[in-house]
Amino acid sequence: MAQYPKYLLKALIEREQKGLLRKLNTKFPEIDFCSNDYLGFSRNGLITQKLKTNLFENKLFGSTGSRLISGNSQFIEDTEKQIALFHHAEAALFFNSGYDANIGLLSSVPQKTDLILYDELIHASLHDGIRLSHAKHFKFKHNSISSLKKLLALHQKNFENIFVVTESVFSMDGDTAPLQDLTEICQTDKNIFLIVDEAHAIGVFGNQGRGLCNALGVENKIFARVYTYGKAMGCHGAAIVGNGILKNYLINFSRSFIYTTAPPYHSVEAVLHAYQLLIETNEKDTLQNNIAYLSAKAGKIKNYNNSQSAISCFITGSNNAADRLEKELAQKNIYAKAIKSPTVKEGTERVRFCLHSYNTKQEIDLLVEILEGFKK
Ligand SMILES: Cc1ncc(COP(=O)(O)O)c(C=O)c1O
Numbered sequence: 290m291a292q293y294p295k296y297l298l299k300a301l302i303e304r305e306q307k308g309l310l311r312k313l314n315t316k317f318p319e320i321d322f323c324s325n326d327y328l329g330f331s332r333n334g335l336i337t338q339k340l341k342t343n344l345f346e347n348k349l350f351g352s353t354g355s356r357l358i359s360g361n362s363q364f365i366e367d368t369e370k371q372i373a374l375f376h377h378a379e380a381a382l383f384f385n386s387g388y389d390a391n392i393g394l395l396s397s398v399p400q401k402t403d404l405i406l407y408d409e410l411i412h413a414s415l416h417d418g419i420r421l422s423h424a425k426h427f428k429f430k431h432n433s434i435s436s437l438k439k440l441l442a443l444h445q446k447n448f449e450n451i452f453v454v455t456e457s458v459f460s461m462d463g464d465t466a467p468l469q470d471l472t473e474i475c476q477t478d479k480n481i482f483l484i485v486d487e488a489h490a491i492g493v494f495g496n497q498g499r500g501l502c503n504a505l506g507v508e509n510k511i512f513a514r515v516y517t518y519g520k521a522m523g524c525h526g527a528a529i530v531g532n533g534i535l536k537n538y539l540i541n542f543s544r545s546f547i548y549t550t551a552p553p554y555h556s557v558e559a560v561l562h563a564y565q566l567l568i569e570t571n572e573k574d575t576l577q578n579n580i581a582y583l584s585a586k587a588g589k590i591k592n593y594n595n596s597q598s599a600i601s602c603f604i605t606g607s608n609n610a611a612d613r614l615e616k617e618l619a620q621k622n623i624y625a626k627a628i629k630s631p632t633v634k635e636g637t638e639r640v641r642f643c644l645h646s647y648n649t650k651q652e653i654d655l656l657v658e659i660l661e662g663f664k665k
Contacts, residue, residue, distance in 0.1 A: 308608060309629060318624040320652050322642045327599045328492050328572035329647040330523025330563050335570075339562040340555060352551035357540070360551025368557050372528050375564055376499060376516065377508045380536035381528045383560075384545065385552055387488050387517030388414040390527040393545035394484065394513060395454070396421035398538070404448040406440050408432065408455045408466065415454055415486060424452070431459075434470045441474070441481075451481045452512075457501035458489035461633055461641065463600025465490075465501060472510040482512035492521025493576065493599050498567040521599075522563040526552055575646035579653065583644055586657045593660060594639075602628070602639040603660055610665045611638045618659055623652075 304310040317323070330336055352360035365383060372381035384390035395418025399405050405419055405426040419426050425448070430436035437453065445451060453475055455466045468485065475481040487500040495503030500516065502508045513535060517527040529539060539546055567573070576599060588595045592604045605611040611627035618625050618640070628641050642656070 308612065318619045318622045320621075320623045320648075320655070321645060322618075322623055322625040322648070322652075322656060324645070325489075325520035325643060326523055327521040327576055327643065327645050328498075328523065328566075328570075329645060330492075330521070330566055330572070332523070332647070335566055336523060336559050336562045339565075340559060348554045350553060350555075352553050354550060355547060356551045357547055362554070364554060365551065365557050368561050369528070371561065371564065372516070373530060376514065376530045377503070378514070378530040379532040381530045382536045382539050382546065383552060383557065384527045384529065385549060386525060387486070387515060387519065387527040388417075389545040389549070390515050390517070390529050391415045391486065392418040392421060393539065393543035394515065394529055395419050395452075396544065397542040398422075398513075398535075399424035399450070399452050402448060403450040403452065404444055405452045405454060406437060407453075408459075410459050410461065411454060411456055412460055412486060412488070415456075419454070432464065432467055434467060434474065437471075437474060445478070445481075449480065451478075452484055453481060454484045454486075456486040456488065458487075458493065458598045458600065460489055460600065461628060461639075462594055462602060463489070463596035463598040464594075465596075465598060468502060468505050468507050472507045476510065483510070484513045484515075485511050486515045486517075488515065488517040488520055488527075489598060489600060491516045492567060492573060498573045518560050518563065522560060522567075524556065524559040524563050526556055526560055572646040576644065579644050579646065579648055582650060583642075583653050583657070586653065587660060590657070590660050592665070599644045600641065601644070602641045603663070604637055604639045605665055606636055606638060607665075608638050611640055614640045614663055617663065618656070621655060621659060623656060623659070625656075 326332060354360040369381045369383055391414035399422045401423040403424040405424050407428050408431055409428040410431045427440050429440055458465055471483055475483040485502055490501040492498040494501040502511055502514055513529055513531040515527060515529055518524040584595050587593050594602045605614055608629040611629055615627040625640050625642050629638050
């Protein structure tokens with residue numbers, strides 16, 4: 290074996306001893322309360338069917354380079370125009386993933402003289418973007434308008450621009466951000482800009498699945514929105530949606546856009562088909578029915594965190610109990626993941642559930658029965 294730094298093994302042993310070692314799996318229980326395929330677009334075969342008719346006809350398989358070198362095409366530019374149109378924005382820019390989009394946006398836009406105020410529960414990709422930025426940053430309490438206002442009152446005068454960063458649907462709890470209040474605050478000064486990650490809201494909320502900003506009528510008040518395609522859209526990739534100046538700026542300064550191979554034709558085409566499916570199918574309504582059904586059945590279970598999104602969870606309060614519940618569910622063929630500390634705060638360890646349009650009422654009933662009987 291080649292030499293390696295000794296701390297690699299030490300860190301792995303430490304994780305194993307704490308019961309926190311991450312492992313890759315290939316076999317999962319069959320009843321899916323885990324994947325992000327909220328609308329079944331990844332599994333229902335419709336995108337693959339549509340792709341088969343076009344794929345490889347006079348097309349390069351790989352994009353062959355960065356968008357700024359050889360990887361650009363009329364097709365990706367036209368797709369971006371359609372994405373922008375769908376989301377009622379001036380422009381959209383495609384990224385290889387939501388992770389790339391978030392780090393590319395936050396590392397490039399806020400400057401040394403700027404301030405980033407972010408919800409304490411934002412996703413790791415937004416955190417990593419903030420860490421790469423030269424701007425000063427503080428977190429505000431989760432969904433707390435008063436906490437945000439306090440920070441603004443304290444710091445606003447010291448900075449040129451302020452970026453407020455949040456998610457429309459939070460990935461661990463499934464609760465939603467008070468976007469109307471946030472947009473109001475951001476409109477109190479022309480130098481405050483709101484950034485919203487819609488990863489878990491696209492396909493779930495809004496007219497034809499346009500997201501929560503659309504559902505709440507605030508799309509045009511937001512500086513930058515991030516739509517990811519690996520969840521309800523059943524594909525992968527992401528787009529940052531905003532005005533033409535933002536798009537041009539990102540093309541020039543966003544390193545995760547510039548220094549990477551552009552997505553291949555079939556990836557972009559798949560996303561286009563997924564948008565078409567949002568319009569053509571009624572999977573979103575079926576998902577919404579399932580959300581209402583689970584919420585009515587499980588809403589009163591102690592420690593169950595109800596939500597209006599596809600994500601909900603059962604707080605076990607310890608890593609050990611989270612593991613136990615995950616195993617108990619798996620024994621009944623249900624796949625749901627324990628989310629442990631330090632990924633979530635100590636005391637809020639949980640098992641997280643993702644609902645889908647393809648979950649049956651019987652599957653939901655079985656889940657509820659297990660949660661009702663579970664002893665922490
Ligand atoms: C809120 C949020 N933003 C961004 C991402 C990253 O998106 P992607 O999986 O496309 O990299 C995720 C994925 O887990 C997420 O939950």
